[in-house]
Amino acid sequence: MSKDLSNYRKSYERQELLESNCPENPIELFQIWFLNADSSNLVDESNAMTISAIGLDGFPKNRVVLLKKYSPDGFIFYTNYNSEKGNAIANNNNICLSFFWAGLEQQIIIKGKAEKLAENLSDDYFKSRPDGSRLGAWASNQSVVVSSRKELDENLSSFEKKFEGKEILRPKHWGGYLVKPFSIEFWQGRPNRMHDRIRYSLQKDFSWKIERLAP
Numbered sequence: 001m002s003k004d005l006s007n008y009r010k011s012y013e014r015q016e017l018l019e020s021n022c023p024e025n026p027i028e029l030f031q032i033w034f035l036n037a038d039s040s041n042l043v044d045e046s047n048a049m050t051i052s053a054i055g056l057d058g059f060p061k062n063r064v065v066l067l068k069k070y071s072p073d074g075f076i077f078y079t080n081y082n083s084e085k086g087n088a089i090a091n092n093n094n095i096c097l098s099f100f101w102a103g104l105e106q107q108i109i110i111k112g113k114a115e116k117l118a119e120n121l122s123d124d125y126f127k128s129r130p131d132g133s134r135l136g137a138w139a140s141n142q143s144v145v146v147s148s149r150k151e152l153d154e155n156l157s158s159f160e161k162k163f164e165g166k167e168i169l170r171p172k173h174w175g176g177y178l179v180k181p182f183s184i185e186f187w188q189g190r191p192n193r194m195h196d197r198i199r200y201s202l203q204k205d206f207s208w209k210i211e212r213l214a215p
């Protein structure tokens, strides 16, 4: 079985990214790009991002999670702290986030340090989730090998019974991470593979250095 993809090729022609359009703070540019992606019918799940961390086995691993908030402080996502990624981050909190919005020919790559979110903020977000998602956080030991789908469904049923008529509180092993960025790269596809790449790097005085990278 094989398929030759060698002539799969697309010319990127939608937009350019020039230094003259780069604000001093990359979160401002992130907001401009994100709001555009979010309102575009060319982008589905604009807040889906890939996060990569170095696992306990020494290998990087990527997986998709949902960005739930961004601000000048950083980028927030929620997960199970005991998952493979949770253990990876506990061991090495240098992580990388990336967005690829194919329809807009844009990529954003963020390097930063992940820190557990304050408990009250994770509580507030957990309370905003539908009951089913809250129960799922109790019923799934994320990343653990399970014997069957049946085991998962039975776990869910047992937590449904346990919490019947009661408030479904946040399990301590579930919560948010705030990723504090120190490097944010914006990539805009351009014709002839001469793409625009602008990287912001955080400086000691908390200003951001703006550099263009070769494509």
Ligand SMILES: Cc1cc2nc3c(=O)[nH]c(=O)nc-3n(C[C@H](O)[C@H](O)[C@H](O)COP(=O)(O)O)c2cc1C
Binding pocket: 045, 048, 061, 063, 064, 065, 066, 067, 077, 078, 079, 080, 083, 084, 085, 086, 142, 143
């Ligand atoms: C579109 C999409 C959104 C997802 N959002 C989340 C999320 O917000 N949090 C999460 O823990 N997993 C999310 N997942 C599942 C993760 O990709 C991953 O399977 C899970 O977190 C277990 O990862 P790990 O075993 O590497 O820790 C999402 C997957 C997809 C495809």
